[in-house]
Structure formats: structure tokens, C-alpha cells
Amino acid sequence: xxxxxxxxxxxxxxxxxxxxxxxxxxxxxxxxxxxxxxxxxxxxxxxxxxxxxxxxxxxxxxxxxxxxxxxxxxxxxxxxxxxxxxxxxxxxxxxxxxxxxxxxxxxxxxxxxxxxxxxxxxxxxxxxxxxxxxxxxxxxxxxxxxxxxxxxxxxxxxxxxxxxxxxxxxxxxxxxxxxxxxxxxxxxxxxxxxxxxxxxxxxxxxxxxxxxxxxxxxxxxxxxxxxxxxxxxxxxxxxxxxxxxxxxxxxxxxxxxxxxxxxxxxxxxxxxxxxxxxxxxxxxxxxxxxxxxxxxxxxxxxxxxxxxxxxxxxxxxxxxxxxxxxxxxxxxxxxxxxxxxxxxxxxxxxxxxxxxxxxxxxxxxxxxxxxxxxxxxxxxxxxxxxxxxxxxxxxxxxxxxxxxxxxxxxxxxxxxxxxxxxxxxxxxxxx
Amino acid sequence: xxxxxxxxxxxxxxxxxxxxxxxxxxxxxxxxxxxxxxxxxxxxxxxxxxxxxxxxxxxxxxxxxxxxxxxxxxxxxxxxxxxxxxxxxxxxxxxxxxxxxxxxxxxxxxxxxxxxxxxxxxxxxxxxxxxxxxxxxxxxxxxxxxxxxxxxxxxxxxxxxxxxxxxxxxxxxxxxxxxxxxxxxxxxxxxxxxxxxxxxxxxxxxxxxxxxxxxxxxxxxxxxxxxxxxxxxxxxxxxxxxxxxxxxxxxxxxxxxxxxxxxxxxxxxxxxxxxxxxxxxxxxxx
Numbered sequence: 001x002x003x004x005x006x007x008x009x010x011x012x013x014x015x016x017x018x019x020x021x022x023x024x025x026x027x028x029x030x031x032x033x034x035x036x037x038x039x040x041x042x043x044x045x046x047x048x049x050x051x052x053x054x055x056x057x058x059x060x061x062x063x064x065x066x067x068x069x070x071x072x073x074x075x076x077x078x079x080x081x082x083x084x085x086x087x088x089x090x091x092x093x094x095x096x097x098x099x100x101x102x103x104x105x106x107x108x109x110x111x112x113x114x115x116x117x118x119x120x121x122x123x124x125x126x127x128x129x130x131x132x133x134x135x136x137x138x139x140x141x142x143x144x145x146x147x148x149x150x151x152x153x154x155x156x157x158x159x160x161x162x163x164x165x166x167x168x169x170x171x172x173x174x175x176x177x178x179x180x181x182x183x184x185x186x187x188x189x190x191x192x193x194x195x196x197x198x199x200x201x202x203x204x205x206x207x208x209x210x211x212x213x214x215x216x217x218x219x220x221x222x223x224x225x226x227x228x229x230x231x232x233x234x235x236x237x238x239x240x241x242x243x244x245x246x247x248x249x250x251x252x253x254x255x256x257x258x259x260x261x262x263x264x265x266x267x268x269x270x271x272x273x274x275x276x277x278x279x280x281x282x283x284x285x286x287x288x289x290x291x292x293x294x295x296x297x298x299x300x301x302x303x304x305x306x307x308x309x310x311x312x313x314x315x316x317x318x319x320x321x322x323x324x325x326x327x328x329x330x331x332x333x334x335x336x337x338x339x340x341x342x343x344x345x346x347x348x349x350x351x352x353x354x355x356x357x358x359x360x361x362x363x364x365x366x367x368x369x370x371x372x373x374x375x376x377x378x379x380x381x382x383x384x385x386x387x388x389x390x391x392x393x394x395x396x397x398x399x400x401x402x403x404x405x406x407x408x409x410x411x412x413x414x415x416x417x418x419x420x421x422x423x424x425x426x427x428x429x430x431x
Numbered sequence: 432x433x434x435x436x437x438x439x440x441x442x443x444x445x446x447x448x449x450x451x452x453x454x455x456x457x458x459x460x461x462x463x464x465x466x467x468x469x470x471x472x473x474x475x476x477x478x479x480x481x482x483x484x485x486x487x488x489x490x491x492x493x494x495x496x497x498x499x500x501x502x503x504x505x506x507x508x509x510x511x512x513x514x515x516x517x518x519x520x521x522x523x524x525x526x527x528x529x530x531x532x533x534x535x536x537x538x539x540x541x542x543x544x545x546x547x548x549x550x551x552x553x554x555x556x557x558x559x560x561x562x563x564x565x566x567x568x569x570x571x572x573x574x575x576x577x578x579x580x581x582x583x584x585x586x587x588x589x590x591x592x593x594x595x596x597x598x599x600x601x602x603x604x605x606x607x608x609x610x611x612x613x614x615x616x617x618x619x620x621x622x623x624x625x626x627x628x629x630x631x632x633x634x635x636x637x638x639x640x641x642x643x644x645x646x647x648x649x650x651x652x653x654x655x656x657x658x659x660x661x662x663x664x665x666x667x668x669x670x671x672x673x674x675x676x677x678x679x680x681x682x683x684x685x686x687x688x689x690x691x692x693x694x695x696x697x698x699x700x701x702x703x704x705x706x707x708x709x710x711x712x713x714x715x716x717x
Contacts, residue, residue, distance in 0.1 A: 233642065235441040288547075
């Protein structure tokens with residue numbers, strides 16, 4: 001037996017704490033998610049051929065992203081008699097090559113380079129997450145002869161970087177709050193709102209979008225709490241909410257949102273809540289915790305309509321989506337955004353007859369000219385190749401059997417991107 | 432002033448949960464010199480077991496007891512099968528328990544899913560009570576503070592007033608000399624591993640009543656209990672209590688003063704204590 005000192009133990013503990021941090025804080029290393037065949041194939045002589053490289057998450061906490069991307073692409077390709085591997089769009093043969101990522105910017109960069117530089121794709125489609133998106137835009141600036149169509153990444157800055165070859169067919173995270181600020185002030189009559197949000201880029205944009213509209217309407221922010229991601233005890237934050245507050249803005253997501261909502265019940269918050277785009281999504285609502293008293297009545301905004309939404313194009317999309325392999329009971333935000341982005345790409349390929357000459361000028365002109373009645377409303381493009389879209393305001397309600405679900409309360413049409421990339425703010429954004 | 436008292440009370444009730452988790456860890460650390468990185472996993476597993484029992488029986492106390500017993504027994508099995516053989520090799524034990532933690536976390540993710548669950552608590556007790564100087568305060572947080580104080584006192588009595596406790600204290604000071612006096616330290620080690628794991632499981636039910644249970648909480652609680660044990664000193668129950676109170680208060684005060692730096696300041700506390708008193712506040716240098 002060797003004698004050990006506590007000093008030695010302490011250094012061992014320090015080493016182990018580092019191991020814990022590494023093990024719990026970092027995702028597993030990436031490997032090749034996609035096993036799709038190489039592009040090319042047997043193209044009929046004399047016709048055009050376009051290869052599209054698809055990036056989607058196949059590992060990590062958004063591992064279902066690839067299934068959702070393929071379901072969305074499957075629906076769009078089925079309209080042309082094709083499938084997730086390819087289709088004839090007019091005289092143009094379209095091939096698809098898939099690469100899986102783990103949601104980190106490093107992997108997204110590696111996989112995008114592989115698709116562009118090794119596989120030689122003509123068009124890039126994706127990625128899923130915001131961090132990946134910011135990296136892909138930077139990469140797009142270095143390969144101007146490839147056209148990039150965004151998947152579901154939503155940072156505001158992406159279409160303000162001046163990448164002439166980058167297109168986004170859905171709103172950014174500030175636009176996802178479009179219409180909610182006006183609704184909260186005018187329809188709900190909230191004059192003073194207290195803001196609780198996580199301290200990173202997505203809530204800056206998301207809350208920035210809400211409060212810039214709310215403040216412009218005449219509303220007032222009577223306090224901001226920017227909390228670290230991973231905060232579990234909100235008792236002290238809740239205690240800071242001033243008594244004269246009309247409502248509380250909850251810019252939290254995932255576990256943090258669930259923690260907050262549960263404690264809002266035990267602490268007896270009697271203020272109505274306004275949710276950020278991921279505060280009262282299915283992750284928070286489907287859990288088995290006692291949040292109904294706080295969550296019911298929460299209003300929020302986002303690109304996906306409430307459960308009771310029904311239009312012919314939406315219903316058709318949902319029905320077609322349900323036929324895809326590995327589909328969820330209803331399309332997730334990723335399936336909706338990937339479909340709304342991929343369908344215009346196919347339409348542009350059809351309109352430009354697959355002409356990729358002159359740095360893909362005809363294809364890009366057709367993408368910019370998009371004016372399409374998507375399942376979630378009309379989509380047109382602005383000068384920055386950023387979509388002008390409809391946005392949905394929903395409210396959390398108690399459904400059959402007491403399960404929480406969302407109800408459509410309003411639709412903001414023609415929501416345009418602002419020019420502000422939001423940073424952390426006190427009071428109203430920019431004040 | 433009212434807010435200061437309120438934040439203090441929040442810090443103390445948060446400390447109650449940290450203390451319950453860390454007291455088990457400090458026993459295992461102090462006596463066995465074993466770094467169990469599966470302690471957070473025991474916390475989360477205890478929470479989930481308690482959640483299932485309470486859902487099926489509607490009895491919170493039964494859930495807490497069942498979870499403590501089940502996680503304690505599991506801890507004992509893990510100790511006997513995986514750790515006992517390599518007990519003198521710190522790094523190997525750390526890696527074994529890290530492996531157990533990773534496997535356990537994934538199994539729990541597969542079984543209970545990634546969404547939030549919470550241990551149910553009688554609705555009649557989910558009320559606010561009037562605390563002098565603070566106003567309305569959630570009864571559940573006060574009850575958890577009470578439970579924690581009772582557990583702390585019982586543990587102290589057990590360690591300080593019983594024969595088994597004196598063996599444990601002797602083991603903390605010098606396990607080789609204790610063994611040389613004829614004490615079967617292997618049995619003591621097994622019992623301590625059972626007790627430490629059971630405390631983590633119990634803490635999981637208490638914590639899971641106040642905060643949601645989710646994948647990832649295991650890592651968070653492991654980290655915080657490591658900080659509490661390092662600040663308070665290894666093997667000391669009063670040390671764990673002092674460490675938990677310091678960590679709880681510091682994290683809540685900084686949430687008010689500088690929320691962005693709440694986590695940084697909590698870990699800075701550990702750095703300061705290590706720099707001034709490397710053995711921890713109540714720890715004894717050997």
C-alpha cells in the first residue's frame with residue numbers, strides 16, 4: 001500500500017473535475033454521418049446536371065435533424081416524381097449528396113468543405129443550427145462560384161454579411177418575434193414587461209426582435225435579467241420582478257425554460273408570460289412537470305403555426321410529410337424550414353432550366369425572384385437574399401386530457417428583416 | 432432589506448440541496464480517498480426512481496426512501512464489483528466511475544427521455560407561507576431546508592456519537608492504521624459507499640421536487656458537489672454544510688449583483704479557498 005496525502009488527492013480531484021467538464025461539456029467527436037453514394041451517375045447526354053450537397057445534424061442533441069431534412073426534401077422532390085436521392089426537374093437531373101454534422105461549427109465547416117472541394121457540388125443546402133450557419137456564411141464568402149441555400153439556421157447576421165451567393169428562405173430569430181411586440185402592447189395591454197433571458201446570441205436576437213417592436217409601440221422594459229445558460233434556481237430572479245410589471249418575457253430554452261416554468265408555479269408568479277421562440281416549444285410542454293399553471297396563456301411567436309392551424313397548402317404539406325420515413329406525428333420546426341427552403345431551390349432550378357453558366361447567374365436570379373405561396377404563407381426575397389415571410393403568434397392552451405398544446409392567435413404577414421444585429425441590452429434594445 | 436433576506440433564504444434553501452448531494456460525496460472522498468465521478472448520476476437516478484415511485488403510489492416519503500435504498504444498493508454493487516479491486520489506484524477508480532456515469536446517463540436518457548420531469552408533491556403543500564421580514568415564501572423550499580438540517584444533524588450524530596462513526600473518523604484520519612487495529616475496513620468501505628450513494632439518491636428526490644430532472648443535471652450536481660467538498664474540506668460533514676451554504680449564498684447573491692458572472696464567481700470561491708486553505712475550510716492537513 002502506498003501512503004497518500006490529501007494534497008495529492010486535491011490535485012487528482014482537480015484533474016477529475018477537468019475530466020468531468022470535458023465529458024459533460026463537449027459533444028462526441030464527429031464522424032461521417034452521411035453514407036450517400038457519390039454524385040454524378042448516368043446523366044442523359046446533352047442535358048444539365050446539378051448536384052446539391054445537403055448538410056443536416058445527424059448526431060448530438062439535434063440528431064433528428066437529418067431525418068427531418070430528408071423528410072422535407074422527400075416531400076419537395078415527390079412533387080417532381082423524385083425522391084431523396086434525386087429527380088428530373090424539367091431537363092435537369094438533380095442529384096443529392098448528404099453529410100451529417102453534430103451541430104458544431106467545426107464539423108459544419110469540415111463537411112461543407114468536403115462537399116464543395118472533394119465532391120464538387122454545385123449548390124449547398126443547410127445547415128440546421130445557428131452556430132453552424134454563421135460558419136457556413138463565412139465559408140460561402142470564400143467560394144463565390146457555389147450557391148448556398150440556408151436550411152434552418154437563424155442568426156440575424158447571416159444575411160447581412162454581404163455573401164452574394166447565400167440565400168435564406170425563412171425568417172431570422174428576431175423576425176420570429178415579428179408581430180408579438182405589437183400584439184402584447186395593443187391587444188394584451190401590457191405596458192411594462194420584465195425580461196428574463198439566457199446570456200448568448202440567440203436570445204439577444206430573439207428578445208431584441210420582440211422588445212424593439214414592443215418599445216416602438218410605446219411599451220417599457222422595467223428590468224432585464226441575463227442569466228447564464230444552465231441556471232436551475234430562478235427563485236432569486238423571480239423575486240426581482242417588480243410588482244408593477246404587467247408581464248414577464250421568458251427568453252429561455254430547453255431545460256432552463258422547464259426549470260423556470262416549474263418554479264414560476266411554486267413561487268406563485270401571477271404575471272402573464274411572453275415566451276421567446278423556444279421557451280414553450282414541445283421540449284418544455286411535453287415534459288412531465290408541474291408547469292401548466294404558469295405555461296397556459298403564454299403568448300409566443302415563431303415560424304411554425306399552432307396545432308389548430310389549417311390551410312389547404314399546410315394540410316397538404318402535413319399529409320405528405322407524414323408519408324415520409326421516420327416522420328414525427330407532426331413536422332418539427334426543422335422540417336418546415338427545410339421544406340420552405342428546398343422547394344424554392346427546385347423551383348429556381350426549373351425556372352433557370354438548370355443553367356449554371358456565368359457563375360450560376362440565372363439560378364441566383366431565379367432564387368431572388370422567388371414569390372411562392374408556401375405552407376406557412378407567401379415567401380418573397382429582399383435585396384440581401386433574405387426572405388420576407390409570415391410569422392405566427394401562438395398561445396399555450398390546455399388540450400384534451402390536460403396535455404399542453406398551442407393555439408394560433410394571430411399571423412403577421414410580410415415580416416421583413418431589420419438591419420440590427422442585437423447585442424445584450426438593458427431596457428429597450430438600442431436605448 | 433426585504434430582498435436581501437429573501438435572496439439569503441433562497442441561497443440557504445439551494446444550499447440545502449447542495450449539502451444533501453455533497454454530504455455523501457464527502458464521506459466517500461474523505462474515508463476512501465476515492466473520487467467517484469458517478470455521484471451526479473446517482474443523484475439523477477435517485478430523482479427518477481423517486482419520480483416513478485411517487486407517480487405510482489402518490490406517497491412522497493416512500494419515493495424518497497425507495498430511491499435512497501435503491502441507489503444505495505446499486506452503489507454497493509458497483510463498489511463490490513468494480514471499485515474494490517482497484518481501490519488504491521485513484522486514477523483507475525476515477526475512470527471506472529466516469530465510465531459508469533456515462534453509461535448510466537445514456538441509459539437514463541433512453542428510459543426517461545430528454546424532456547423535463549419533476550417529482551410530484553402534494554398540491555396542498557405547494558403554497559406560500561408568511562416568513563417575518565420576507566413575506567410570502569414557498570413552503571416547499573422551507574421544508575427542504577428543514578429536511579436538510581435534520582439529515583445533517585443525524586449524520587453528525589452518527590459520525591460523532593456511534594462506534595461505527597468513530598471507526599469512520601479513524602479511517603478518515605488514517606485508514607491503514609485503522610486496518611492495523613483489527614477493523615475490517617473493507618466492510619466499512621462498503622457501508623460508506625452504500626450510505627454515500629443513498630444520500631445522493633435521496634438528494635435526487637429532494638432536488639427533483641424543487642427543480643426539473645433532466646439529462647445534464649447529473650454533471651451539474653457532480654460539479655457543484657465537488658466544489659462544495661473542496662471548499663468545505665474532505666470527509667467533514669460540518670465542512671460540507673459550510674461549503675454548501677457558501678456556494679448557495681455566493682451563487683444567489685451574484686445572480687442579483689452580476690448575473691452574467693454567477694458561475695464564474697462560484698468557481699472563483701473554490702480557487703480562493705484552495706489558495707488560502709488548500710485542505711478546505713474544515714479539512715485537516717495530513
